[in-house]
Amino acid sequence: MKIMPVSMPKDIDQYFFNRVKDINMINTQLSTIKLDIPPQLLITGYRGVGKTFLLRKILNDQSDDILTTFIDLSEIFGRQKGKITEEEVLKGILNSINETILQDKKSYKKWANAIKIHIKKLQLKNYDFTDASNVLDIPIPVISDNYDKLSKFVMELPQKIVDESEEVKGYIIVIDEFQLLKNIDNPGAFFWLMRSFIQKQFNVGYIFTGSVSKTSEIINMINGQEGAFGGRLIQINIDPFSFDETKKYIEEKSNNLKFTDEGFERFYACTRGIPLYINSLSSVLPNNIVCDEEIIKQTLKFNIDQVAMMWIYIWGRLSEGEKDFIIYLLEHNGAVRSEIDKELKYSKSSITRFIDSLSNKGIIESGWDKKFVLADKMLETWLKIKHENNGFYPL
Ligand SMILES: Nc1ncnc2c1ncn2[C@@H]1O[C@H](COP(=O)(O)OP(=O)(O)O)[C@@H](O)[C@H]1O
Ligand SMILES: [Mg+2]
Incomplete structure (x- = not known):
């Protein structure tokens, strides 16, 4: 029997359909990595459109001289109760890089030694490794008073691995659900920090991706005029199937x-x-x-x-205000800001917050006419059917 999976299958190729154009477009960008031109991409698209699936496939299919690391921030944020710090994110990135090195491929084993030598050198530079919770041979420095060192260590590691090894020509890093970085204390500063390291690396390519709306605040923060990457990230939107x-x-x-x-x-x-x-x-x-x-x-x-299973989960994590905002848009078939300000019983500043957080989550979007609408038809359908069946919207 044939199956169409609803979660990430282990054997991607068996279930993966088409996307030839997207794959070619992204691979063309990525191929410059061997020419010392590091690709920097921002991949957007509706939730469920297949960004993660596509990027996992693209990473899998890279040639053996390219190392790849896939960092799913929702795993880091999901594991953690309470507030996520920059340090947690950096540790998560380090762990993912480490998993890449550890992966059971023959060629990696060859490199492992070179990497070890390199890490020894790092240690000699007198980082504070007293905590020494070893991950392979990469100890994680105590970071409470050592954030600068940790960030330098983690952010420079990929390029150092490339430099250290004859066989490795490039390193591609995907940061999935990057919009979750919005939840750390100072996301703007964190993007600037990343950018300051990334721009000095010639063989490390970064791909940021997440289910954010194209007009969201977070995209502006990372790639807008005033944003850390100031438009340098090449933005590619993944469309639904025709x-x-x-x-x-x-x-x-x-x-x-x-x-x-x-x-x-x-x-x-x-x-x-x-x-x-x-x-x-x-x-x-x-x-x-x-x-x-x-x-x-x-x-x-x-x-x-x-x-619409996914929405049960997401809905449950929205605030009352966000839910009211969504229901307002649903019942009015979308609305412009002035109308929302007049009709919705929340302060203007609250409404601004709803708009930012909901577009960062890819739940609402606004078009050329400035009208805010729900980005996902299935969310609409789910809410309508629930209301029809129960007489009220999901709580
Ligand atoms: N090209 C594809 N071929 C077959 N199934 C796909 C494809 N893209 C996505 N899917 C299916 O849709 C699901 C959601 O895709 P995912 O990559 O998680 O979306 P996104 O990351 O954009 O939210 C996947 O688990 C997979 O089952
Ligand atoms: Mg995804």
Whole structure:
């Protein structure tokens, strides 16, 4: 039986569909790393569109002379209770770099020695390693009074690894869910710190990615005119599958799903070509009958929690105000700021906060007409169906 996964499968290639254009575009950027031109990318796109999947595949497929590290900040932030500090993030990055070195590939073993020698040198520079919680041979310095040293150590390590090894020609680092950095004390300063190291490295490429809206505050903070990278990050947006791509994807990868023409149009309208929803809706559709519009509608209605599962989790973590804001947009089909200020019973400064945090999370977006709308159709559908079924919105 064919399966369309709703979470990250181990064997990516078995489930991965198409994205040839995106892969080529990103790989073209990445290829300059061997020419001492370090790629710096910012990859955006709706939640569930396949950014993480795509970047994991791209990293997997790099040639052996390129080291790669994938850092998922949601893992670091998820593990930690309470507030996340810059130090935690740096330690998380260090740990991920270390995992890369440790990976069970023959060629890495060859390099391990060179890396060890290099770390010894670092130690001789008299870092404070008294805590010495060893991760392989990289001890983590005590950082309470040593943030400068830790940041220097971590941020310079990738280039040093490249310099140290004959075989390694470049190092690509993906920082996924980068918008979570918004939760540390001074995200602006942290981006500037990263930038100051990154610009001195010629063979280390950084890819920042996350489900943020294209117009969000965090994008401005990292890559806007006044932002740390001041427009130097090349911004690439990953689009949902088109109607035809979705059709082909279903033909190739689904467990023999069949649709009438109207049925498929409905299916596409519900999923909007977002692979996460294509997969989750497919998993609840009957595959022994031809699905028409009505079947799609009913199946979605009865299985909405399963299809929109992600939103149950995200909704539960929003504040009352953010939820009210979302419901307002839902019931008014979007709204401009002046209207929201007048109608929504919150202060202007609160509303500004809702807008920033919700667009940083990729939940709302605004277009050329300055109207704020919900970025995700499935969130809309989920809220409407819940309201229909229960008489009130999810709490
Ligand atoms: N190119 C693809 N081919 C097949 N399935 C995909 C593809 N892209 C994404 N998916 C599916 O959608 C799910 C969500 O993708 P993910 O990369 O986590 O989205 P994002 O990181 O953009 O939020 C994945 O777990 C995977 O099952
Ligand atoms: Mg992701």
